[in-house]
Amino acid sequence: DAKTTQPPSMDCAEGRAANLPCNHSTISGNEYVYWYRQIHSQGPQYIIHGLKNNETNEMASLIITEDRKSSTLILPHATLRDTAVYYCIVARPGTYKYIFGTGTRLKVLA
């Protein structure tokens, strides 16, 4: 499965959009991009996933570049409860061994 690179930490003001980037330059054609987050002392929580088109759900939007080498998770109006570590994972649809890197520690500031 492709390796991902994320910035170790980011700050975001409450109410503003949080844009979390992820590089996955070695992604292959059938690999999806998944995002999870882990709020302190809890298990990871699924956020969103996509293959090539941009995706949106009630939690976030996922923007994938045309060459699929990078993506951005957007939390449109960050709240204090969005403070967490965000993990970007790329994997084939048949995989079950999710590879979590060290993620991006997002701190939402009041």
Added chain:
Amino acid sequence: NAGVMQNPRHLVRRRGQEARLRCSPMKGHSHVYWYRQLPEEGLKFMVYLQKENIIDESGMPKERFSAEFPKEGPSILRIQQVVRGDSAAYFCASSPRSDLAGASSYNEQFFGPGTRLTVL
């Protein structure tokens, strides 16, 4: 519909003792995955089980660690003769069906709250 349940949430053991971690998957889920998270690191896959079968234990240390998912009851991750390096958070996840190769769609894993093991 209760989520994935793990117990205990915190477990303290002395070196050489045994640790037993339990995971009850979500209702209707027959696939269980165990991950370990060391401090300041991401989760690392350990083992994948279906009812009464170990499908993939490639991420589990060969010695002292074992896992089971019996026909009845929770999945158990067992660590014998614990050492300080076993101190970590252990997370269980479940899914309703297999993610084996050939699947055409994403199959979300639902994670439990974890068990934090401290070895003194």
